[in-house]
Amino acid sequence: MTIHQLEFAPEQLTRRARWAALGVLMLPVLLVSIDNTALSFAVPSLSRSLAPSGNQILWIIDIYPLVLAALLVTMGSLGDRFGRRRILLTGGIGFAAVSALAAFAPSAGWLIVARALLGIFGAMLMPATISLIRNIFTDATERRTAIAIWMSGFSAGAALGPIVGGWLLQHFWWGSIFLIAVPVLIPLLVLAPRLVPESRDPEPGPIDPAGIALVTGALGALVYAIKELATHGPTGTTMLIAAFGLACGIAFVRRMLVRRNPMLDVRLFANPIFSVALMVNLVSIFALVGFIYFLAQHLQLIAGHSPLEAALMMVPGLVVTVVLGLAAVPFVRRFGALPVMVVGVLLNAIGYLVVSALGHTGSGLALLVGFVVVCAGVGMAETVSNDLALSAVPPAKAGAASAVSETAYEVGAVLGTAVLGSLLNLAYRQGISVPVTVGESAAEQARATMGGAVEVAADLPTASADALLASAGHAFDSGVTLTAAIASVLCFAVALGAARILRGRV
Template identity: 60%
Template sequence: MLPAPATPTTRPGGAGARWWALAVLMLPVLLVAVDNTVLAFALPAISEALVPTGQQLLWIVDVYPLVLAGLLVPMGSFGDRIGRRRMLLIGGTGFTVISALAAFSPDATTLIAARALMGFFGAMLMPATLSLIRNIFTDATERRTAIAIWAAGFSGGAALGPIVGGFLLEHFAWGSVFLLAVPVMLPLLILGPILIPESKDPAPGPVDPVSVLLALSTMTPLVYAIKTFATSGATPMAITAATVSVLSGIAFVRRQLRRPEPMLDVTLFTRPVFTGAVSANLLSVFSLVGFLYFISQHLQLVSGRSPMEAGLVLLPGLLVTIIAGLAVVRLVRHVSPATIVTGGLLLNAVAFTIAAVTGSWGSDLMLLIAFALLGAGVGGAETISNDLILSAVPAEKAGAASAISETAYETGAVLGTAVLGSLLNAAYRSHVQLPTGLSPAQEAAASETLGGATAVAAGLPEQIAGPMLDSARHAFDSGVVITSGIGAALMVLAAIIARRTLRGAA
């Protein structure tokens, strides 16, 4: 079993120091959350600058949370050994350097590689934050408030991505969304050693490389299979990848059950409240990231808004996400957690339904309303589900529960883009109609993504570019209708599951 979080080797001096430490710890939380969604807003600019294929475009988004999700639990284990603050600072340094290099990537392949390295160092950041918060705040009331702020930072940061992206892309090149890491992380690297107490596990279990490989070989083939199914159908490669993922997942679970000190305590999933809360957490982030994937492109490439204007359209949704995340801390005293989480997931379903029903004729105002509803749903469901994940297990299992909570968040981000993004791109390719006379390179770019069609149209005569753009935009919105309908159905299913599994949550 995983040991309980260790007593910190150093402590902040007083209450004020504890909250200053929390402020510093929120910097990597906000940055990682922003990074999950800010890139989706920069996709049009990246498409025009680097001309990636549809698959490359998805991998630019997916590879970062994919690597991060696969390494969260192993990195948390390493942090127990070398010190959580030390792991946080190593990750912060690497993340900052690689982000700066990613900003100047000359092609899509280089950017994908840089994003993978960002995921590697990002995995060092996230497990440390929640563990350090639990050690810094020993008072139960203070700790609940700190965890609520931590959860609000996740959901609010994800919604903040489009706003930040809009501002940066309005004034700077697409690489600025990566350079954002430099000013955000520098205060952590400078103040972290001063304000954040170090903590270690006094008796950590042994490192298990086999479990690390099994975790990675479960997640990576899973996302590849989803992407391939959406683009090419049930090809031999897609079936093979799905099979490898399933077999690796089974082997991972069996190995954890047999080991006296597992890397991940999978027996926690025998608790219905815990399993329901993890599912709600994952699907809340799934809905947020998936929704942002298409709304950010619609506002710029279909509605014709500038990045900054598009970001401002989403501002109310950002504010609602943060307010909802903090408001439910009080609301849960009077309303059951199951009701709040179920209601949040149903709000997500309503948001997707609005996008599906309005389709291509829907106004940006309808999208604004939909995103605000989604923000309320995500803010409420994610905050309470995070609290339930920790409260549904004994204190000695808190470390394992924290790792699972963070893994669920990043897995939701991966699947939100992989599932809904792949389906959207597949629908686009099947509906877009291109004019004759395009070069093979132009035809390939325009048939892959709406951003590629927009870039190609910029170099064509108006009588050819106009009809092609109309077709591309209608093809894109037809994909939005399909993916939104699927998203709405998944959220309703998630709400039913949450209602049944969380009934016993106090």
């Protein structure tokens, strides 16, 4: 089989070759999901070593998906033109190199910069994997199964990340979690050229620098504005940035509508199946990432578990995501795509409802039960929504369409920490009561984050330390209750909207 055949006739691949290629494409998926959840568990260790502010903690977590979201459409379009496998390998090399540098960041500022660079190379990885899958698996049933496995790879990585990350954090410094990328990406760089067929759009349009600038400016500015609105409210600067992003977005859409070969066919959004699938994708990841953000901190900083113990307590929920993601395939054959997807989003809402009702008690069991329910919903909703989004476009445009789907995923990840995390931090700051014996600078540190309160308490007399930790824990859990209620209402609304819009269409 020649390279030309591999590029333009994926149906000529044998069944074994298709699944072997999928196995290789799972490596970057595992890497990104391991990196995300392992980093969440490193927040307490980061707080002790780098002393970041509450806003810096959010930036350390958010800057990667923010940059990634801004560049996904661009990288997906470049993959369509220059080859998706080539973009994948370039991203793999860069991601491994920058991960090694991030491991030794000397300050919170440096780590934020390193995470931004990881976002650039991560933007090359994810659209390439799903668009290659879309072109390799031309049979609808095989493709749905492959996408279910692809989504399960995210969940498996999310389950493996806390275990590996927890063990590393228990035995080494926080930077060791970034070194996970190196041994995962080396097999990708060796095996992908041998097992993954190259694919690209056979009739790509010309490179559009203005379009690239507009879509990057739109996504970057709007995601940044959303994050700042959630953190600081509607300041003049934030509204200006939002207006700039909106103007870029409008200009991009108008440019794509008049170009003969646009880098992104914006008419796809007129398809309600495609648009609703993207919204479900975004909200599901919003629910999962937001939950992990506060659950990891509660288990370690309030319940007092080690990183490894906290990770192991979360594994059942993340395993449920894998199981229900794979089970979604036979569920769709039996009940249809829409009921399975809607039930998935409803489970997200119910999981958060459990936390909203019981989270104020500080019960770790209630949080873990809610987490399992949310994970079950994410597994079902993500598998179906990704399949619906990709099946709505022709294979030649898979790169751009998968990039849009990945953009929804990453925007959901940003909002999960930016919105829920910022609301949680706000409620925490308003609810905590610092003993009057604590100095002003230490009191400010304690009010900034739960991790800061734990650090301050370590240097206080027993009575003052106990009072501070009790107040901080109550404020944190009260904030969790509030954010869970908001997330639950949002998930219920999306589930009902999806059912109404797509009834009779799917």
